[in-house]
Amino acid sequence: MVSTEALTVLRARYLQPDETPGDMFRRVAEHVAQAEELYGGDAAGAAEEYCRMMTELAFLPNSPTLINAGKPRAQLAACFVLPLEDSLPGIFETLKNTALIQQSGGGTGFSFSRLRPEGDVVASTGGVASGPVSFLHIYDVATQVVKQGAVRRGANMAVLRVDHPDIEEFIVAKRRPDALNNFNLSVGITGEFMDAVKAGAAFGLVNPHGGQVVRTLAARDLFGLLVRMAWENGEPGLFFLDAVNRTNPTPALGAFEAPNPCSEQPLLPYESCVLGSVNLTRVITGQGRERRIDFAKLGGLVRSGVRFLDNIVEVNHHPLPQVAEATRGTRKVGLGVMGLAETFILLGIPYASREAVALTETILGFVTREARRMSAELGEKRGSFPAFAGSVYPRQGYRAMRNATVTTIAPTGTISIIAGCSSGIEPLFALSLSRRVLEGKVLTSASPTVELYLEERGLLTAKVRSAIEERGTLAGTALPEEVRRVLATAHEIAPYWHVAQLAAAQRHVDNGVSKTVNMPREATEQDVADIFRQAFASGCKGVTVYRDGSRDKQVLTGGMRCEDCLV
Numbered sequence: 001m002v003s004t005e006a007l008t009v010l011r012a013r014y015l016q017p018d019e020t021p022g023d024m025f026r027r028v029a030e031h032v033a034q035a036e037e038l039y040g041g042d043a044a045g046a047a048e049e050y051c052r053m054m055t056e057l058a059f060l061p062n063s064p065t066l067i068n069a070g071k072p073r074a075q076l077a078a079c080f081v082l083p084l085e086d087s088l089p090g091i092f093e094t095l096k097n098t099a100l101i102q103q104s105g106g107g108t109g110f111s112f113s114r115l116r117p118e119g120d121v122v123a124s125t126g127g128v129a130s131g132p133v134s135f136l137h138i139y140d141v142a143t144q145v146v147k148q149g150a151v152r153r154g155a156n157m158a159v160l161r162v163d164h165p166d167i168e169e170f171i172v173a174k175r176r177p178d179a180l181n182n183f184n185l186s187v188g189i190t191g192e193f194m195d196a197v198k199a200g201a202a203f204g205l206v207n208p209h210g211g212q213v214v215r216t217l218a219a220r221d222l223f224g225l226l227v228r229m230a231w232e233n234g235e236p237g238l239f240f241l242d243a244v245n246r247t248n249p250t251p252a253l254g255a256f257e258a259p260n261p262c263s264e265q266p267l268l269p270y271e272s273c274v275l276g277s278v279n280l281t282r283v284i285t286g287q288g289r290e291r292r293i294d295f296a297k298l299g300g301l302v303r304s305g306v307r308f309l310d311n312i313v314e315v316n317h318h319p320l321p322q323v324a325e326a327t328r329g330t331r332k333v334g335l336g337v338m339g340l341a342e343t344f345i346l347l348g349i350p351y352a353s354r355e356a357v358a359l360t361e362t363i364l365g366f367v368t369r370e371a372r373r374m375s376a377e378l379g380e381k382r383g384s385f386p387a388f389a390g391s392v393y394p395r396q397g398y399r400a401m402r403n404a405t406v407t408t409i410a411p412t413g414t415i416s417i418i419a420g421c422s423s424g425i426e427p428l429f430a431l432s433l434s435r436r437v438l439e440g441k442v443l444t445s446a447s448p449t450v451e452l453y454l455e456e457r458g459l460l461t462a463k464v465r466s467a468i469e470e471r472g473t474l475a476g477t478a479l480p481e482e483v484r485r486v487l488a489t490a491h492e493i494a495p496y497w498h499v500a501q502l503a504a505a506q507r508h509v510d511n512g513v514s515k516t517v518n519m520p521r522e523a524t525e526q527d528v529a530d531i532f533r534q535a536f537a538s539g540c541k542g543v544t545v546y547r548d549g550s551r552d553k554q555v556l557t558g559g560m561r562c563e564d565c566l567v
Contacts, residue, residue, distance in 0.1 A: 002418060097322075108155075112136060116208060156184070203216060238535065239259060250390065275309075276333075277416075307378065407511065409424050495530070
C-alpha cells in the first residue's frame, strides 16, 4: 500500500501507537464523515468512500488532519494568517495566539507591514520603535520552542510591503545562515513598484503610522537587492499583492496582506484553510503509448475531495474563537493536485514543453470547474458560506456557494511521500533522491515511474540504472534526446518553463500555487531578475527561486547518498 520510505515517515509523524496506515486512514475517514449526519447524509457510506480513496493513495488531506483526526478537540487545518497591529499588547497577543496554533499543528503567516519603522517615535512612551525585524526575531525564538502537533517545528511566513521604510533590513534579514530558520520571508510587491523598476524611477518608502513618505530611493537598486539575496540563498520570495487581491472572492471583508508559510494560501486575518490533494498518477488509464487521463475518475475524486474538505470545516476544533468565526464565515478549502511530473512522464511529454503547459491548464481548469460545481451543489443543500451575499459569486450568476475558495496547489511535502508521487506541480527534483527529514536523517528513493518508462522502451540497462542511483540524472548519457527531455530534472529545465508552469496553474486556481523555480548553481543574478519579471508579467501571485547549492544544508539532493540514511 505504501512504500518503505512512506512507512518510515508515517511511523515518525503520523501513526498513533500500534496503528497501521490502514488504521490511520480509517480513523481519519470516520472522524471527517461525522459531518454528514448534520445534513441527513450517510456517515457510514461516506466514511467508506473516504477511506477507500485515501487507502488507494488517490487523495490525501493536509498533515494536521492525518495526525489529529479522531483525537479530542482535533485541530485539522494547515494554514492560518494572524493580524499584527502596531502596539506592544497587540504584537504579543498575536504571539500567544501563534503558539496555540502551532501547538495544534497549524502554520502561521503574518504581515509585519503595519508596524512602525525602527527609530520612529512612540508618542505614548516617548521612546522609539525597534521596527518589524526586531519582532520577527522574537517570533522566531518563540517558534523554536513550540512544536506543531508535538511532531514538528513551527512554520511561519513573514511579509513586509516593498514600500515599508525598513524593507532593506528585512530583505537581508536571513543573510546569516543561522538567522530566522523558523521563517520564510516574502516581500509584498506592488504594481507601482514594478512600474518604477521598469521606468528606472524613484520609489517612495511610506511610514505606515501616518502614511507619509519618509524617503525615496531608486526602485532598481531595491529590486537589485531583492535579486541578490534570492540569488545568494533563495529568500525572500515575492508576494504580488495586486495579483492576489484581484481574485479576492470576498473584498468586502478586507484585503489580503499575507499567505501561509509556503505562500500558496492568501488569507484574511484569523482565517484558516484546509487542504487536500488528488494524486494524478491514480487517474491515468491505459498502457504504454495508449495512456491517457481518465477525467471521469478525476472528476469523482474532485467532488469527493471537496465534500471531504467541507466536512473538515464542520467538524474541526478551531484553536481560537476568532479563527472559528472567520473560517466559518468563508469556509475556504483548497483542493489541489500532486504527481503532475509523473503524469507527464507516463504520457511521454517533457515538462519543459508547450504541450505540458497546455495540459496543466486543462487539468487544473477541469479540477476547479468540478470543485466549484460541487461547492455550488453543497451550497444549495447545506447553505452558502455566510459572507456569500457580499462576495463575487452572486454577480457571477451563482445562487449558492458553500466555499469562498475551492482550489489551492500546496507543496504536498510529506503527503506526496506517503502517496509515492512527486510534490504538487513540481518537476522531478532528481530521478533518485536523498531527502533530509526527521531531525536531519536521510531517506533515499528512486522513482519507479522513471524505471517503468525506461523499461517499456527497453532502455533500463545496468549502466542507466547506475547513473540514476549515483547521480539522479540521465544528462550526459547516450540515451535518445527525447527520452532525456521527458526525464529532465528540475535543474535541467530552463527557469522559463518553471515560471510558465506556475503561471499556467495559477490561471485556473482560486488561491495560490506553491512552486519553486529551481536554478542551476551557475545561474546569474540577471537570471533571477528575469524570473521575477516573468512571474509578475504572467500574473503569478508569488514566486520563489532557489539556486542549487546556495545553502549549506539542502532538504533534497540528487542521487542516493547513504550518510545518515534511514532507508
